[in-house]
Amino acid sequence: MGVFFFPQSINPTILSAVREDGKNLNRYKGKKLKEVLSGFPKDQYLDLDVEWPGFKAWPYRLVVRWNDRRLKWVFVVTNLNRVEFTLNEVLQAYRLRWQIELIFKEIKSYSGWHRFNTKSATLVFSLILMSFVVVTLKRYLAHAAQANLYESGAIEEISTHKAMKSGTRLFGNVILSLMNAGKSLLSHTRKLLDFWADNAKREHPARDGCSGRTRLGLCAVGGA
Incomplete structure (x- = not known):
């Protein structure tokens, strides 16, 4: 399932x-x-149903709207079912694309991109790629902390932004465990998730339920 700008x-x-x-x-x-x-x-x-030549077996849903400010049409293509997701819900889901920009902001802000202690282009490129790996792993583990909260009956949401900024030493222990053939990995991972469960909760869950990413009742995939 997806919602895409075309x-x-x-x-x-x-x-x-x-x-x-x-x-x-x-x-x-x-x-x-x-x-x-x-x-x-x-x-x-x-709200249209459309098909492309060569892909007639896969009709898609196309939402069309006029943008008065830019004076052009906006096309949003999705395969979300019309019965389950109304026109307005599709447009709300499309507006959540800013989450992608937040990931890039977190990478640039908390991965030391302002200074690399090397003049080697190869090392710089490797460090940039490793930053993406770190952010991806941290988000996955933050979602795991969220899943643990749900299992315990808590309704709090974990902030991936707070998770990115905090628990640096505990996250480092997880990485060291991975580098050491997984020794004490489960113990270090549990300590990190428990830390985030206590210290990385979202500040305004009620507001997020009205205007944020939880408005549509969406939950994170992975980290369960």
């Missing part, structure tokens, strides 16, 4: 079209998107 150049065939107010627009059925795009209403979203 460029202006897309031109699939329309299988069905429903306006934001629920009205079916049968006149667009069987038409190419670019043939009828100029006739789309700019004051309402459109």
